Amino acid sequence: MALSIDQKKSLMTNLIRAEEFNRMMYRRMMQGKLIGFYHPAEGAIAPGVAASTFLNQDDNLSPHHRGHGITHMLSKGIDIKYYLAEHTGKVTGCCEGRSAFHFSFPEHKVYMMSGFIGYNFAPAVGWGFAAKQRQKGQVVMNCSGDGSYGQGRAHEALLMAQNWKLPIIFFCENNGMSIFSTAMEMHPKPDISSLAEGFGMPSAIVDGQNVFEVAEACLEAIARARAGDGPTFIEAKTLRFNEHDIGTPDLSGWEERSEQEHAEMRAREPVAIATKIALEEGWLTQPDIEHMREAALREITDVEAFADESEIARPPVEELMQGVFAP
Amino acid sequence: MRTITLTDAIREAIEEEMRVDSSVFVVGQDVRGAIFPHTKGLVEEFGTDRVVDTPIAESGMYGVAFGAAQEGMRPIVDFMFGGFSYVTFSECSVTTGQYHFLHGSQHALPIVITAGVGTGQRLANDHAMSIHGTFAHHPGIKVAMPSTPYDAKGMFKAAIRDNNPVVIPWHMGIMMLKGEVPDIGDDYIVPLGVADVKRVGSDVTVLANSLQLQHALSVAEKLAPEISVEVIDPRSFVPFDMETLLTSLEKTNRLVIVDEDWESGGFAATVSARVVEQGFDLLDAPILRVTLPNMPVPGGYMEEYVAPNPERIEAAIREVCL
Numbered sequence: 059m060a061l062s063i064d065q066k067k068s069l070m071t072n073l074i075r076a077e078e079f080n081r082m083m084y085r086r087m088m089q090g091k092l093i094g095f096y097h098p099a100e101g102a103i104a105p106g107v108a109a110s111t112f113l114n115q116d117d118n119l120s121p122h123h124r125g126h127g128i129t130h131m132l133s134k135g136i137d138i139k140y141y142l143a144e145h146t147g148k149v150t151g152c153c154e155g156r157s158a159f160h161f162s163f164p165e166h167k168v169y170m171m172s173g174f175i176g177y178n179f180a181p182a183v184g185w186g187f188a189a190k191q192r193q194k195g196q197v198v199m200n201c202s203g204d205g206s207y208g209q210g211r212a213h214e215a216l217l218m219a220q221n222w223k224l225p226i227i228f229f230c231e232n233n234g235m236s237i238f239s240t241a242m243e244m245h246p247k248p249d250i251s252s253l254a255e256g257f258g259m260p261s262a263i264v265d266g267q268n269v270f271e272v273a274e275a276c277l278e279a280i281a282r283a284r285a286g287d288g289p290t291f292i293e294a295k296t297l298r299f300n301e302h303d304i305g306t307p308d309l310s311g312w313e314e315r316s317e318q319e320h321a322e323m324r325a326r327e328p329v330a331i332a333t334k335i336a337l338e339e340g341w342l343t344q345p346d347i348e349h350m351r352e353a354a355l356r357e358i359t360d361v362e363a364f365a366d367e368s369e370i371a372r373p374p375v376e377e378l379m380q381g382v383f384a385p
Numbered sequence: 386m387r388t389i390t391l392t393d394a395i396r397e398a399i400e401e402e403m404r405v406d407s408s409v410f411v412v413g414q415d416v417r418g419a420i421f422p423h424t425k426g427l428v429e430e431f432g433t434d435r436v437v438d439t440p441i442a443e444s445g446m447y448g449v450a451f452g453a454a455q456e457g458m459r460p461i462v463d464f465m466f467g468g469f470s471y472v473t474f475s476e477c478s479v480t481t482g483q484y485h486f487l488h489g490s491q492h493a494l495p496i497v498i499t500a501g502v503g504t505g506q507r508l509a510n511d512h513a514m515s516i517h518g519t520f521a522h523h524p525g526i527k528v529a530m531p532s533t534p535y536d537a538k539g540m541f542k543a544a545i546r547d548n549n550p551v552v553i554p555w556h557m558g559i560m561m562l563k564g565e566v567p568d569i570g571d572d573y574i575v576p577l578g579v580a581d582v583k584r585v586g587s588d589v590t591v592l593a594n595s596l597q598l599q600h601a602l603s604v605a606e607k608l609a610p611e612i613s614v615e616v617i618d619p620r621s622f623v624p625f626d627m628e629t630l631l632t633s634l635e636k637t638n639r640l641v642i643v644d645e646d647w648e649s650g651g652f653a654a655t656v657s658a659r660v661v662e663q664g665f666d667l668l669d670a671p672i673l674r675v676t677l678p679n680m681p682v683p684g685g686y687m688e689e690y691v692a693p694n695p696e697r698i699e700a701a702i703r704e705v706c707l
Binding site for chain 1: 434437439440442444445447448449450451452453454455456457458460473475476479480484485486487488489490491492493494495524525527548549
């Protein structure tokens, strides 16, 4: 599905924001200004931007855990300051400072995060079930990595989504790595999307370093789902430039990833690829792109100030107990 | 008042709630054809959008309920046998229990989880284990189990209307137990978290639920000429009505807890600890527990003497009253 210039500009804006937000998270982790851990998204930001930028507020989104979902959430229009406040243990956090890296924005239908990889597949079936019954054309963008497709629940979700023609996009951000293990070793076929064939589900493989190519495939799948034509499997082949999470060795199997592998990956940098396309096609100039980056940096300054100026959440146990059950 | 069975009472609760609230639906495996009578006939009235059969895929099946609840619906998810819920335990206990609290208490998750549980069918561990103690261990989930048709209808209605995840299994050993229930249309609920004194007595308190409550009542009747037994049905395990139990102990000063769960780490252990912490001075004798020994529940004929039964309950009562 061909993109308009406005759509391409939106993607470019969100791609630059995603890059800068990831840099900010990386920096803060190294500075000791984040709680818990951080799984850097460098090299892998284009798929999430492409999958999330054109969703409506009432579409469900389950972000990939890489980059802690920030790439996806900012593209869907969520203000990241409440998530950074959460990730720094503050009272203004989206989960009242209780949850470290978890997020929840029910009003944007980004409900949850769980530490169990592949947790998203089971509820995604329920979101799709509800969307189909409601008949308002809502879709479910279910993002996760190649590793999550080892989970049996992924296969259960594919089965049930196709049985019931649910409006779900199974969006696999295949960066070829789950912690140290390669997808080549953990899956019998090089393409995770080959799973879709067994369920009779349409699928597409796209270059995950090219945000525009991914977005075209997503728009097509979203349109199919909105029209009631059922699920689609999209596999975006992407890359993980850094280690799995900050501080973990950068291994492939049990050996360091090679300098050659890093050099080859760095040649496929998503913002550089998008910039080249934008300048060649002539719908942005270099100063336009610089303005986008300046705006992103201003946004991040505000987001960090909000988090840093908020109070640490340390409510008494009695108060916390009041929040275990809903009224 | 009419007299109906426990499973008919559950079905009436589900039917009546589905009639008044279009967001209520049932999802499970072969709930349309009704492996157990409590879903029999629902599909004819409510159709396949609201009485939903899934493949044998417990995570996906539970996911229908979980995701739909986040979307504002009120699912009843039926695991057929309680042990089958363990196939998707990370979803139905951990992720379910933490959802509301961990995400800032901003979004309710109204799910009813039900299943047949308990000994009596000689089916062995995976089909016979109780689940209430295990779920009660995980914060954020209410847990209850009915002992009579009246309680079953009222408690299922309360569970369906509750804004939290509620695990409410029912015991297969009393599925055909008959009891008085108000006429159809006479709406009532039995609130979660309220215990019930099922028999008044003065010498010893027996806390028992479901099939074991029926056993306790029969033992109490048998012992009436020599020992006055008060029988309390907790009805809910989470939240648990400690006040009713302590009030009873002020009178009897003796406690036997009957729980069809393993001895180790079960609900009976939790109650024992709480009574020692909160009511130590009320006790004239050690608390005794009648539970499953710490072995996988055997099938076949040995089930009847391994599981709690009237003989074991009577022996425990006599021991604390010595």
